[in-house]
Amino acid sequence: MEIRTNYAADNYTIHVDHGILESRLANYSAGYDAVHFLVDHNVYELYKSSVLSFIDSPIILEGGEASKSFDAFKRITEALLERGVQRHHLIVVVGGGAVGDAGGFAAATVLRGVDYIQVPTTLLAHDSSIGGKTAINSTHGKNLIGVFYRPKAVIYDLAFLETLPDDEMLSGFGEVFKHALLNNEETVRNLMAKTQEQISLDVLKPFIIRGIETKMHYVLNDEKESGIRKHLNLGHTLGHAIEYKYKMPHGIAVVLGLYFMMFLSNRVEGRELFDLDHFKQYFIHHGYPIQKLKSIDEEEMMALMGRDKKNQSRGAIGFVLMKSIGRCHFTEIENTELKKYLSYLKESL
């Protein structure tokens, strides 16, 4: 399966399938004088004698978020320069969203930009590898140092997903679910029916592809996030606060945020848009800690949400809510109101 971006220029292809990495990559690397691989440590350990055995001496990045530190950035760029990276070389970044962000940022900045290809290896990275955002973290917060820099291709080999730990599957599935909500009611109904008992990789492929197409739709129409790209933030306002407070994987916290979005949308619309019980049972069945919402501290959550860089007005917090599944709108809710809604949410659980 191939999806092509539709920008005015600098388009790229997203390849999604099982067992495609080596053959697809060969088509691209043939056009470059040399190829440098940046690979997530955990992924390399798992696949060095199989899917990644064709790679000769990669630069190994710390697994996960540790790759997004300043120190890691220094090591990656110095290693590339040590190996003689040049403008007409290709960098291939293999790993989850963290290594994708860090490797993409290194590719964007070394020699003022070298072509790169993303090879995402987590379920969440069906989201993070699309859209051209790259970044590393500062001591002041996540993703504060970065640039927009499009890859030359994304090669999403679903074979990697077989070794994902359970909580990483749940985390990635949170974004798959968000994309289904952004899509339409039928996609949500199908997704829930196909994953009623368990979230198995066998049924996810069409939803992953749908998710990529959905994300792309928003990004193509608003690359720099001045308008509708904000809708991709569905569930993320409270989600980010929960992720920060409870140190849970991003997409798991996003599911808790999506549940609050459903609760709020019902309240704001004044009708039962979402059958909350139905969603709650489904999320809990799969292991999402919805009950955690019962013990949140309203003041603390509001202080954390108030720090969100997407807020515009003082005394209010911006949310993406729904009028129906597939139809979002951005709205600001005053702090006093919001505090009440958070208390109602706790009482309802």
Ligand code: NAD
């Ligand atoms: P991650 O990259 O931290 O990976 C999670 C863990 O899984 C790591 O320990 C990693 O080593 C391991 N792993 C990766 N692939 C594996 C595999 N196939 N088998 C077994 N283990 C594997 O986490 P993530 O959830 O993929 O990405 C989160 C990051 O993505 C965050 O840093 C976030 O800021 C970023 N992100 C970026 C964007 C964007 O638009 N650029 C969007 C969303 C999230």
Ligand code: ZN
């Ligand atoms: Zn997210």
